[in-house]
Amino acid sequence: MKRHLVLRVVAKLLIPPILLFALYVQFHGDYGPGGGFQAGVIFGAGFILYALVFGVDTATTVARPPIVRVCVALGLLLFSGVGVVSLLLGGRYLDYSVLADDPVRGQHLGILLIELGVGITVAAVMVTIFFAFAGRERS
Amino acid sequence: MLLSFLATTAIAVVVLRDLFAVVMLFGIYSLLTASIFLVLDAVDVAFTEAAVGAGISTVLMLATLALTARTEKKPRQWSPLPLVVVMITGATLIYGTLDMPRYGDPSAAIHQHVAPRYINESPHETGIPNMVTSVLASYRGYDTLGEVAVIFTAGVGVMVLLGARARSRKKKGEKS
Numbered sequence: 001m002k003r004h005l006v007l008r009v010v011a012k013l014l015i016p017p018i019l020l021f022a023l024y025v026q027f028h029g030d031y032g033p034g035g036g037f038q039a040g041v042i043f044g045a046g047f048i049l050y051a052l053v054f055g056v057d058t059a060t061t062v063a064r065p066p067i068v069r070v071c072v073a074l075g076l077l078l079f080s081g082v083g084v085v086s087l088l089l090g091g092r093y094l095d096y097s098v099l100a101d102d103p104v105r106g107q108h109l110g111i112l113l114i115e116l117g118v119g120i121t122v123a124a125v126m127v128t129i130f131f132a133f134a135g136r137e138r139s
Numbered sequence: 140m141l142l143s144f145l146a147t148t149a150i151a152v153v154v155l156r157d158l159f160a161v162v163m164l165f166g167i168y169s170l171l172t173a174s175i176f177l178v179l180d181a182v183d184v185a186f187t188e189a190a191v192g193a194g195i196s197t198v199l200m201l202a203t204l205a206l207t208a209r210t211e212k213k214p215r216q217w218s219p220l221p222l223v224v225v226m227i228t229g230a231t232l233i234y235g236t237l238d239m240p241r242y243g244d245p246s247a248a249i250h251q252h253v254a255p256r257y258i259n260e261s262p263h264e265t266g267i268p269n270m271v272t273s274v275l276a277s278y279r280g281y282d283t284l285g286e287v288a289v290i291f292t293a294g295v296g297v298m299v300l301l302g303a304r305a306r307s308r309k310k311k312g313e314k315s
Contacts, residue, residue, distance in 0.1 A: 025186075030267045033182035035275065037286075041190040048198055069298070076291045079284055094280035104266040111267065111276040114283070121287050125294035126195055132301035133202035 004053075011053040018046040026119050030108070036115035040122025047123075048130045056134045065131060068124050075121025079114045086110070141178065145171050156211045162200045169193040179242075183271045 026039035051059035083094040091098035096110020148168045152161050169192025176185035240247035257274055265273040275283055 029272050030269055032269060033186050033271070035183070035272050038183070038186045038190055041187070041195060045190065045194050045198075048195070052198070072291060072294050076287050079287055083280075083284070094284065096277060104264070107265040107273075107277055108267065111265065111272065114276055114280065115272070118283065118287050121291055121294075125290050128294050129199065129297045130202065132297045133199060133206075136206060136301055 007053055011049055015046050015050055018049070019043060022046065022119075022123075026115065027112070029115055030111065036118030037122055039115075040119040040124075041126060043119065043123040044126025044130075047127045051130065051134065056131065060131065063127055065128075068127050068131070071120050071124035072128060073121075075117040075119065075124065078117035078120065082110055082113045082117070141171055141175050145175070156213070158204055158209055158211055159201075161211075162197060162204060165200065166193045166197040169196070 022039045022043035025034035025042060026036060029035035029039070047059060047063050050062065082096070082099075086095050086098050087093050089098040094110075094114075097103035097106045099106035099109050145168065148164050148171065152164050152168070155161050155164070169188055172192065173185040173189040176182075176188055244250075257270060257278065261270055261273045261278070262268065265277050267273040267277075
């Protein structure tokens with residue numbers, strides 16, 4: 001697809017807003033529709049669009065497979081780690097009220113962190129699955 | 140109206156033999172489903188359906204299509220058994236909906252159980268205006284953790300099944 005000038009220019013214009021929108025959905029999920037899952041999918045879709053237009057090889061230099069693979073586990077670790085921290089602070093597993101002095105602020109922090117974990121894992125898994133499919137195509 | 144679009148798309152998916160068109164129709168199907176969710180005021184679900192169903196899975200199916208053939212084989216002979224199975228399943232499902240409360244009925248069981256507590260207490264307890272987020276991430280945190288574990292497992296599964304194979308092939312290519 002390297003010769004399609006229009007596609008390349010449009011993709012170049014679209015990818016930054018897509019990634020920005022994903023971050024908006026991620027961190028605005030407390031107030032509007034959205035959350036970690038949707039944000040992760042949109043973020044992953046941005047990378048997949050990049051890989052589709054500019055080739056998988058170029059995309060792997062941006063999102064290096066080893067780093068993406070670490071991110072797959074990192075998100076889940078962050079999520080379960082928040083649960084462990086709340087255990088250590090004297091609460092129940094995944095009880096965010098103990099994370100800060102004020103229970104409501106603790107809930108805010110906990111939800112923000114676990115949504116981030118969800119987003120990281122989902123985005124990384126989407127990119128990984130796409131790379132795995134596209135990698136077979138080339139060989 | 141949306142449901143009739145949905146039915147038309149489904150019939151087209153069954154009839155068409157060109158898999159590229161079928162994949163595109165699946166994308167349209169997901170988008171229509173997302174619109175239905177939107178009409179039912181389930182914005183978060185609609186969002187997910189539009190992103191995953193219409194976006195990612197279309198791309199993945201196209202990637203699969205690139206590895207396999209583009210047209211579906213014609214079935215050797217027409218057999219009535221699948222049609223009968225589908226008819227019976229559909230009839231059972233429709234029969235099951237007859238007992239359901241009317242849409243939006245406030246006295247329905249689902250609006251009596253934990254929903255009032257979430258609606259009344261979650262703004263004070265979590266301080267988060269979007270109730271879906273507070274239920275998903277806080278009250279039902281275990282479920283969400285399980286879902287993330289499922290996605291993680293899916294990613295690892297794809298890596299094990301597809302990733303390793305591509306690598307070993309590359310190594311073979313280097314040797315020869």
